[in-house]
Amino acid sequence: MKQKIKPKVAFFDLAGCEGDQLQIANLEEKILDLLNLVEVVSFREVMKEHSDDYDIAFIEGSATNDHAEERLKEIRKNADIVVAIGACATIGGVNSIRNKQNHEEVGERVYGDNAELSELYISWEKAKPVDAVIKVDYKIHGCPIDRDEFLHVVESLVVGRVPNIPDYPVCVECKLNENVCAFEREEFCVGPVTRAGCDACCVNEGTRCWGCRGLIDNPNEEAHMEVLEEYGLTPEDVMKEFDLYFTWQKEARENE
Amino acid sequence: MKIIKKDDLDSFVDYLIGSDPREVVGVKERGSKYAFDKLKSSKELRLDYDVTILPPKKYLLPQRETLLKFKSNDKIKTEPVNEVNGRIIVGVHPYDLIAIEQMDRIFSEEPEDPNYLKKREATVLIGVNMKNTSERCFAGSMKTAFTQDGYDLMLTDLGGKYAVEIGTEKGKELLKKSGVALADAGEEDKKMIEEKKRSLTFESKINFEPSDLPELMKSNYDNDKFWEENADNCYSCGTCNLVCPTCYCFDVKDLMEVTLKEGSRIRQWDGCLLEHFAEVAGGENFREERAQRYRHRYMRKGLYLHNRFEDIACVGCGRCSSQCVPDIADPAEIFNKLKEGKI
Numbered sequence: 208m209k210q211k212i213k214p215k216v217a218f219f220d221l222a223g224c225e226g227d228q229l230q231i232a233n234l235e236e237k238i239l240d241l242l243n244l245v246e247v248v249s250f251r252e253v254m255k256e257h258s259d260d261y262d263i264a265f266i267e268g269s270a271t272n273d274h275a276e277e278r279l280k281e282i283r284k285n286a287d288i289v290v291a292i293g294a295c296a297t298i299g300g301v302n303s304i305r306n307k308q309n310h311e312e313v314g315e316r317v318y319g320d321n322a323e324l325s326e327l328y329i330s331w332e333k334a335k336p337v338d339a340v341i342k343v344d345y346k347i348h349g350c351p352i353d354r355d356e357f358l359h360v361v362e363s364l365v366v367g368r369v370p371n372i373p374d375y376p377v378c379v380e381c382k383l384n385e386n387v388c389a390f391e392r393e394e395f396c397v398g399p400v401t402r403a404g405c406d407a408c409c410v411n412e413g414t415r416c417w418g419c420r421g422l423i424d425n426p427n428e429e430a431h432m433e434v435l436e437e438y439g440l441t442p443e444d445v446m447k448e449f450d451l452y453f454t455w456q457k458e459a460r461e462n463e
Numbered sequence: 464m465k466i467i468k469k470d471d472l473d474s475f476v477d478y479l480i481g482s483d484p485r486e487v488v489g490v491k492e493r494g495s496k497y498a499f500d501k502l503k504s505s506k507e508l509r510l511d512y513d514v515t516i517l518p519p520k521k522y523l524l525p526q527r528e529t530l531l532k533f534k535s536n537d538k539i540k541t542e543p544v545n546e547v548n549g550r551i552i553v554g555v556h557p558y559d560l561i562a563i564e565q566m567d568r569i570f571s572e573e574p575e576d577p578n579y580l581k582k583r584e585a586t587v588l589i590g591v592n593m594k595n596t597s598e599r600c601f602a603g604s605m606k607t608a609f610t611q612d613g614y615d616l617m618l619t620d621l622g623g624k625y626a627v628e629i630g631t632e633k634g635k636e637l638l639k640k641s642g643v644a645l646a647d648a649g650e651e652d653k654k655m656i657e658e659k660k661r662s663l664t665f666e667s668k669i670n671f672e673p674s675d676l677p678e679l680m681k682s683n684y685d686n687d688k689f690w691e692e693n694a695d696n697c698y699s700c701g702t703c704n705l706v707c708p709t710c711y712c713f714d715v716k717d718l719m720e721v722t723l724k725e726g727s728r729i730r731q732w733d734g735c736l737l738e739h740f741a742e743v744a745g746g747e748n749f750r751e752e753r754a755q756r757y758r759h760r761y762m763r764k765g766l767y768l769h770n771r772f773e774d775i776a777c778v779g780c781g782r783c784s785s786q787c788v789p790d791i792a793d794p795a796e797i798f799n800k801l802k803e804g805k806i
């Protein structure tokens with residue numbers, strides 16, 4: 208296959224920990240394959256240069272203020288394809304935990320007595336995923352993202368096919384790996400409503416799924432809340448299970 | 464029928480592990496459960512297990528398998544892949560042996576599936592009669608608790624010694640080559656086997672003849688209320704398909720390396736409970752509703768496969784039932800409720 212023009216790609220970050228960009232910067236030998244496919248014109252994590260001429264924009268982090276909104280709109284204007292990477296960008300991630308809490312208290316907790324004065328805490332009451340502000344074409348889920356899945360998405364976009372992102376629960380991969388289910392180890396798990404694609408890596412390591420890849424498109428949340436209660440969680444703890452990663456998605460679904 | 468001492472059986476297994484070129488797998492502990500896995504020593508083998516998380520079908524139809532590799536420099540070159548490593552599987556319960564016989568029929572249908580059949584041919588099955596049964600197993604009432612065929616060798620624990628039934632030449636050769644000490648079974652031993660079989664109990668059962676299932680399922684296809692109520696808590700997680708020894712569905716995907724120079728075609732287990740299973744190009748989904756998908760599995764188990772192969776495609780292992788987190792996938796419960804006309 209001959210490749211004529213390499214698409215230009217740029218990376219941007221909003222409110223997040225940059226863990227996803229770090230995953231990409233750490234692609235090691237595969238980074239060269241990647242650079243054969245695309246031309247990186249902007250990537251703060253690894254280079255100083257920046258250009259506004261790009262085809263594909265990868266955005267990490269949540270939108271939390273007007274400045275982020277302006278940046279996103281600018282990016283949407285410049286890019287043909289916008290890809291949200293990592294839970295903060297795809298589903299609001301852990302940033303959204305605060306969405307249900309008192310805004311001022313959150314500020315005080317983070318910035319102490321200086322919260323009101325702090326220039327740093329100019330923030331909306333709610334942290335939002337990128338697609339709550341602009342149209343997003345593709346999402347690479349996870350907290351952080353999976354490197355192979357990132358490469359798969361880039362490869363798919365370059366050859367012009369739709370990336371293969373699972374829309375079934377983590378339980379599928381968990382079974383393929385023949386794990387003992389968390390519920391049979393007297394633990395809890397949100398795998399039954401969480402999107403697969405990570406190969407159930409946390410359960411493979413003997414723990415459980417916390418939901419970092421977000422809800423599948425059509426989760427049976429009611430059933431899972433019922434089940435969690437049957438397995439002994441209080442209604443409050445059931446809510447906590449859903450609040451770690453699903454706050455934004457759940458609210459959006461309730462308002463549908 | 465032969466008799467082998469427990470210690471000699473261990474030596475036989477250790478001999479296979481050490482001397483046979485094939486991989487030897489058997490039932491081992493996995494956390495609080497059991498799983499078929501590579502054996503390093505006969506000490507790891509747990510022939511007293513109740514049920515494994517996944518059935519041994521994973522060795523014949525692996526969870527993920529490469530079917531084809533392709534290279535695309537100037538021209539596209541493809542190369543079929545069919546990795547076959549012979550394998551000896553130790554400790555297969557009768558219901559799983561019966562399930563493998565069903566799979567053999569399915570994958571031998573035209574067009575044959577060479578990836579399955581080659582692996583099957585290169586596999587030796589050493590069965591074991593159940594000593595313990597899992598809480599949800601209802602093999603007794605499905606007539607799958609015992610089998611006369613489908614194995615190369617079949618073991619029965621007689622306490623301190625095992626009875627060995629020889630099913631095939633392959634099995635006989637294996638014993639012979641190992642030089643393990645065998646005695647002929649006497650009347651006492653045979654009586655003991657019968658006694659063991661009689662005393663095997665199951666906590667779960669269907670309350671009618673399995674041969675009644677096709678008719679029962681047919682007459683309940685339109686029982687919408689039943690299917691909707693019972694599927695209400697279904698996650699569409701596919702666990703009940705994936706852990707089932709008679710489920711054989713897979714999805715095929717083409718994967719490309721990021722170099723864009725090579726790639727592979729793989730297949731991975733799929734299941735009819737998953738939301739997008741029956742979705743076709745253009746986005747049409749033939750079983751969009753949870754209840755439709757939920758019903759489909761029971762129809763397959765009790766009716767559809769029977770129409771094609773005269774098999775009841777549920778062997779009563781109870782895996783679906785015990786591993787479904789909301790606990791709504793127990794065929795014994797569903798079949799009994801349908802029979803009694805309950806919801």
Ligand code: SF4
Pocket residue numbers: 377378379381382386387388389390396397398399407410415416788
């Ligand atoms: S551990 Fe979690 S993801 Fe795995 S099967 Fe159980 S509920 Fe599903």
Ligand code: SF4
Pocket residue numbers: 349350377401402405406407408409410415416417418419420421
């Ligand atoms: S198992 Fe759950 S928490 Fe872990 S990576 Fe996968 S989706 Fe995220």
Ligand code: SF4
Pocket residue numbers: 696697698699700701702703704736786787788789790791792
């Ligand atoms: S019946 Fe149970 S195991 Fe099967 S898909 Fe539904 S929730 Fe999952």
Ligand code: SF4
Pocket residue numbers: 703706707708709710764776777778779780781782783784794
């Ligand atoms: S349907 Fe359930 S009980 Fe029947 S064979 Fe499959 S997993 Fe076992």
Ligand code: SF4
Pocket residue numbers: 704709710711712733734735736759760763764
């Ligand atoms: S029950 Fe469903 S997944 Fe299993 S073999 Fe039949 S169609 Fe396939």
